[in-house]
Amino acid sequence: MSNLEHDFKCMPEIEKLGTWILESKRIVFFGGAGISTESGIPDFRSAAGIYHQENKLSYSPEEILSRPFFNRHPEVFYDFYRTKMLHPEARPNPAHQLLAALEKAGRLKAIVTQNIDGLHQMAGSQNVLELHGSIHRNYCMSCHEFYTLDQVMQSPAPVPLCTACQGVIKPDVVLYGENLNEDTMERSIRAIAEADLLLIGGTSLTVQPAAHLVTYYQGGRTVLLNASSTPYDSRADLLITDPIGAVMDALKTVVL
Numbered sequence: 001m002s003n004l005e006h007d008f009k010c011m012p013e014i015e016k017l018g019t020w021i022l023e024s025k026r027i028v029f030f031g032g033a034g035i036s037t038e039s040g041i042p043d044f045r046s047a048a049g050i051y052h053q054e055n056k057l058s059y060s061p062e063e064i065l066s067r068p069f070f071n072r073h074p075e076v077f078y079d080f081y082r083t084k085m086l087h088p089e090a091r092p093n094p095a096h097q098l099l100a101a102l103e104k105a106g107r108l109k110a111i112v113t114q115n116i117d118g119l120h121q122m123a124g125s126q127n128v129l130e131l132h133g134s135i136h137r138n139y140c141m142s143c144h145e146f147y148t149l150d151q152v153m154q155s156p157a158p159v160p161l162c163t164a165c166q167g168v169i170k171p172d173v174v175l176y177g178e179n180l181n182e183d184t185m186e187r188s189i190r191a192i193a194e195a196d197l198l199l200i201g202g203t204s205l206t207v208q209p210a211a212h213l214v215t216y217y218q219g220g221r222t223v224l225l226n227a228s229s230t231p232y233d234s235r236a237d238l239l240i241t242d243p244i245g246a247v248m249d250a251l252k253t254v255v256l
Contacts, residue, residue: 013240014247018254020197020221027108028195029099030214034202034226036115038245039090066176074168075158086135086153092123094249095201100124101256110191114203114210116173129188131180131210133173142167180209192216201225201244205232
């Protein structure tokens with residue numbers, strides 16, 4: 001297995017991962033922002049830093065993306081959200097595409113993601129458990145009317161309002177100060193616990209309670225695909241620090 005366009009630091013590890021994937025039938029992928037940054041979507045801390053520079057504001061990313069802040073300053077939230085969090089032009093990269101292909105082949109059983117961008121579904125994945133919600137679902141806080149991402153982006157008002165009752169529309173994303181969806185959490189725990197290979201990619205494993213989910217893994221092999229170190233490194237059977245999209249692109253000729 002080789003990829004002439006990328007000088008891999010961990011080719012033996014990538015080859016080993018390909019073998020493990022072929023030996024597995026219940027793969028689960030647990031992912032974070034790192035898989036989407038390769039599609040041109042910055043992680044929210046980077047986006048917030050750019051926003052601060054442009055607007056000379058002192059709000060931290062956690063403040064901007066918190067429920068109390070949304071309630072008090074929805075216009076500031078939406079300014080940040082629309083300009084820095086929404087990237088409708090983004091498209092799935094080789095990592096999203098390989099995961100979708102592995103699901104179609106019957107090897108991958110679930111994707112548990114901290115991302116809200118919907119790129120896994122765009123690539124064709126079906127069983128995607130979105131821990132932090134999705135930008136593609138939006139609801140009126142008063143009457144619960146559903147709105148699409150396009151409707152939110154095209155609203156001329158600083159804060160999108162419901163056409164039925166004039167209530168404030170809120171993205172179905174989990175903000176700081178809000179609880180994760182219990183059903184999604186339970187399904188994620190069950191999928192991870194039943195996996196025979198756990199792939200963890202593009203996440204620092206520091207955002208709680210999502211990061212704690214990997215501790216429910218009961219299976220044999222854990223693979224970490226992450227450019228930087230994580231608190232879970234010592235527990236992984238395999239560490240790969242090359243870009244996840246390039247790794248997945250190299251894997252496809254072997255595992256499909």
